[in-house]
Amino acid sequence: RRQREPGPQRQAAPVGVAAAAADRTPASGSLEDLFSGRAHSDDVRGAARPPKRRRRVGGWIALAVVLVIIGGIVGGGFALWNTYGDRVREFLGTGEPTDYAEGMATGEARVTIVAGDTGESVSPKLFEAGITKQSDSLYKYMVQNNVAFTFQPGVYKLQQQMSSPAVLTALRDPASRLNHSVQLREGLTLNQSLDAMSEQLSIPRADFEAAVADPSQYGVSASTLEGWIFPATYDFDDGVTATQVIQKMVQRTVQSLDQAGVPPADRERILIIASIIEREARNSDDFYKVSRVIENRLQPDNDETHGLLQMDSTAQYGVGEISAGSSSSSENALTSDNPWNTYIHPGLPIGPIANAGDLAIDAAMHPVDGTWYYFTTVNLDTGETVFSTTYADQEKAVQQFRDWCSANPNSGC
Incomplete structure (x- = not known):
């Protein structure tokens, strides 16, 4: 906060001094007049002089005022540049190119x-x-x-x-x-994967439906191939069949399970956990923490969760809402009595809910140490997730998420 500068105390001047200054505009001797040009430095020197110490103080104040002004100009300039710099560079044609140059490929x-x-x-x-x-x-x-x-x-x-x-x-x-390649991303359901394969390989979807009808022909004992279609990019020869495509993808899943050290008897269980991690974790850094939350909640003797996973992704999968585009579950998903609703049934759901990549499979096998029972993504744009040990802390995180949703409508809440 700036303070007004006190003017020097005027004293009776000798007649000679007053006469010498008579042809000039009378000067108050203040810094304001000096900076504005209404007074000459000689006028200030010719005015009655305050004690030396006051002059030094006044000088320091003047310097401070100048620095504040300069700082304001510089700060304002930075603010303006941060706001309009890109537009200025684009207008002048001096900005960083948005494209690579020809010949760099x-x-x-x-x-x-x-x-x-x-x-x-x-x-x-x-x-x-x-x-x-x-x-x-x-x-x-x-x-x-x-x-x-x-x-x-x-x-x-x-x-x-x-x-x-x-x-x-x-x-x-x-x-x-x-024409004979297909690319599948992590987190797709079996139905979504079949759609992508049919579209990218130009093979009728009915052929793929027939190819996945009997999982046992691929050595899978589960009732469906949900979770067994590995997300990756595949190249096939001309004339490849739907059955050959599925066979290669299942083999790739087995390869990932073996690399993570999963015993054959535990493959289905690990794929269930990995599929939940794939759908629940927003950032790869959180995969191993989500895995720990799942393991902690599965313990039947804990008083915090009583063995209930309470995962929205599983509840949504059970009623066909996993791809609805909302991170929050409907009342129907939370109350429907189906074997994937982990809000009602303790333990893991009866099968995977999506395909899982190498990282999720490894995280399912090697959860990081921790005491968390809860996690909530509080920012859907950045994926920021809060992990909590107590329900009270979880409630705070949920409120943080609600506040974010209120400030960011139509953002997938």
Whole structure:
């Protein structure tokens, strides 16, 4: 907070001094007049002089005022630049390019395009695969150049560090499309996986439904192949059948289980836990902590949960709402008496709820040490998750999530 500067006390001046100053504008001798130009430094020196110590104090105050002004200008400049810098650089053409230069492309990368994809939805996929420089490079290019493009579903072989025009050229080229490849991401259900395989491999879905009808032909004793279709990218020869596709994916799941040290007798149990981890954990760093929560809650002698998992993902799966796009469960999901509703039935559900990748399988086998019984994702954008040992702390986390949802409507709450 700035304080007003006290003016020097005027004293009777000698006649000679007063006469010498008579031809100039009378000066108060204040810093304000000096800075504004209404007084000359000689006027200040010619005015009645306060004690030396006061002059020094006044000088320091003047310096402080100058520094405050300069700091304000600099701070304001930074604030303005942070707000409008990108627009200024874009206008002047001096900003960092949003695209890689032509001729930089190298190596190999793949991207999967699904039905309904647009430039806005494809752009982040290209960036994550290392193909484009920014997450919105392709989308910006298409908007700025008014490019109309229809994206055809399929797996495409591209290169890393491509320019946006080169990406579109490659996507137009039929040779870039891998007609016998399929890419499955983690967390898909069996039905979602069959849809993706049929679309990407151009094999009728009915063929895949017939191929998964009898899990025993692949050495799986479970009643369905839910959780046994491993998420990865697969290449197949021309003429591959649906049964051959499923066989390769199940074998890949067995390979992952073996690598994690899962005994054959425990495969189904680990896949159940891994599938829950895959659907519940928002960040890979939390996989092993979610695994610990599951193990802690499964202990029948604890007074905190009495063996109930109470996982929303399992309750949603039991009523077909796991892909509904909401992180919160409906009343129907929480109360429906089905073998996947872990709010009602203690222990694990009767089978996996989705496919799980290597990390989730390893986390299911090797939970980190901890005393948590609860976890709640409190920010769906960042995936920030709070782990709690007591129900009281869990209630605080739930309220934090509710507050976030109130501040971020239509965000998947």
